Amino acid sequence: MKLVQFLWYLFIACIEVHLNQLLPAGLQRRLAERRLIRTIRAAYENVPFYRQKYDEAGIDIDSIRSADDIKKLPFLTKDEVLINFPQSIVARGVTIDDCHYSATTGSTGRSLPFIFTKKTFAFYIATGVRMYTMIGYRPWHKVAYIKYTKLNYPRLGPFFQTTHIKSTIPVEDQIRELRQAKPDLIIGYASLVYEIAKRATVEDLKHIRPKFIGINSELSTQDQRDFISTVFGCPVYDEYSTEETWMIAAQCRHHQYHIFTDNVWVEFVDSEGREVKPDEMGEIILTTTRSPAMPFIRYRIGDLGRYSNAPCRCGMGFPLLKAFEGRADDCFILPSGKYVSSLKILNTFTMYIKKYLHLLEEFKVTQVRRDFINIQIVKGAEYDPAHIEELLADIRKILDEPLTITIELVEAIDSRGSIKRKAIESLVGKDMRRNQDQGAYKPVWEA
Numbered sequence: 001m002k003l004v005q006f007l008w009y010l011f012i013a014c015i016e017v018h019l020n021q022l023l024p025a026g027l028q029r030r031l032a033e034r035r036l037i038r039t040i041r042a043a044y045e046n047v048p049f050y051r052q053k054y055d056e057a058g059i060d061i062d063s064i065r066s067a068d069d070i071k072k073l074p075f076l077t078k079d080e081v082l083i084n085f086p087q088s089i090v091a092r093g094v095t096i097d098d099c100h101y102s103a104t105t106g107s108t109g110r111s112l113p114f115i116f117t118k119k120t121f122a123f124y125i126a127t128g129v130r131m132y133t134m135i136g137y138r139p140w141h142k143v144a145y146i147k148y149t150k151l152n153y154p155r156l157g158p159f160f161q162t163t164h165i166k167s168t169i170p171v172e173d174q175i176r177e178l179r180q181a182k183p184d185l186i187i188g189y190a191s192l193v194y195e196i197a198k199r200a201t202v203e204d205l206k207h208i209r210p211k212f213i214g215i216n217s218e219l220s221t222q223d224q225r226d227f228i229s230t231v232f233g234c235p236v237y238d239e240y241s242t243e244e245t246w247m248i249a250a251q252c253r254h255h256q257y258h259i260f261t262d263n264v265w266v267e268f269v270d271s272e273g274r275e276v277k278p279d280e281m282g283e284i285i286l287t288t289t290r291s292p293a294m295p296f297i298r299y300r301i302g303d304l305g306r307y308s309n310a311p312c313r314c315g316m317g318f319p320l321l322k323a324f325e326g327r328a329d330d331c332f333i334l335p336s337g338k339y340v341s342s343l344k345i346l347n348t349f350t351m352y353i354k355k356y357l358h359l360l361e362e363f364k365v366t367q368v369r370r371d372f373i374n375i376q377i378v379k380g381a382e383y384d385p386a387h388i389e390e391l392l393a394d395i396r397k398i399l400d401e402p403l404t405i406t407i408e409l410v411e412a413i414d415s416r417g418s419i420k421r422k423a424i425e426s427l428v429g430k431d432m433r434r435n436q437d438q439g440a441y442k443p444v445w446e447a
């Protein structure tokens with residue numbers, strides 16, 4: 001009986017999400033905003049954690065009527081979720097045993113438990129299905145999943161044919177299994193698919209001829225996606241999701257990331273918690289609007305991104321996520337509070353290392369304070385201060401705010417005992433994260 005009910009939820013959700021994508025942007029936004037307010041009010045009613053948190057912050061819940069009003073609400077940190085799970089962060093009346101219970105296995109090394117109801121789960125799966133129908137997947141296409149766990153999708157005759165390929169087996173075995181499966185759609189982590197693309201031979205590629213590839217769960221670069229696309233001769237699409245909030249955004253056929261506002265409300269803020277403008281980098285703040293059993297409200301996921309108000313050629317009404325650029329604690333925070341991705345700095349160095357091959361042996365860029373950056377350089381055989389000046393000018397262009405950059409020539413880079421040395425490091429970003437995790441929002445360097 002439970003399965004029948006679940007399939008019914010799934011059926012309804014699939015229809016809903018596919019209709020949603022046809023709605024015009026304005027209506028889309030109004031509906032999302034209404035769901036957002038409803039979520040917050042219900043959380044205040046039913047979730048003891050939010051009631052206490054908002055009462056303590058002096059929030060008059062009746063004054064929360066629009067997306068603007070929610071900026072008054074304090075952020076939710078991962079620590080708060082950890083401490084309050086399940087006793088006060090799960091809504092009253094929810095039986096956890098009837099829910100989908102899981103935990104994140106994130107790169108931060110900390111596991112975060114969460115639950116959602118079967119109805120929410122059905123909706124989440126439907127948004128996953130939409131992500132692939134958006135790029136052209138149809139139920140009769142053969143799918144190969146490269147993942148560590150098996151996904152149990154019921155096969156209905158010629159429909160929903162799925163092959164699971166273990167992510168933990170050697171690449172050669174994965175390639176052999178792909179040759180047998182002959183999938184139309186390959187889904188897997190970016191690094192795994194990239195590895196397969198690098199190893200596949202011409203003979204392999206005669207048998208493995210996907211129509212499209214979907215990569216997930218990791219930040220991948222455009223270069224990696226282009227390489228995979230060239231090898232397999234088909235488009236590669238990316239998505240952005242987390243285990244606890246599910247789908248946040250996915251690429252359409254025009255390779256633009258659309259934010260799934262029918263699932264999450266997304267805000268972009270600077271290091272002071274202020275909303276950033278379109279095309280400015282901000283920290284991504286999420287509110288899940290489909291999970292009343294355990295809503296995440298203004299949740300600091302720790303990722304950075306930019307949004308855009310521009311329309312997309314595909315015509316879908318979901319707004320655009322322009323880029324997401326790594327973890328918030330890896331980035332630079334400028335005197336004004338703006339973020340700059342460490343990836344940008346790294347890419348500039350990479351560009352110069354390729355341009356002037358023996359310019360430098362090693363380097364390390366450290367943001368010590370908001371207005372002070374130190375660059376350590378181990379000279380290369382063809383070291384030339386003029387080229388370093390050129391590089392510096394490019395870095396200054398990226399940072400574009402009054403700050404001091406010093407160059408320190410060293411014999412070797414000291415990794416200070418850490419195993420994984422970072423070429424680009426911001427002590428500022430790190431301190432801020434540490435403070436926020438303790439619930440305080442004031443950055444330490446200003447204390």
Ligand SMILES: [Zn+2]
Nearest residue numbers: 252256312314
């Ligand atoms: Zn689009």
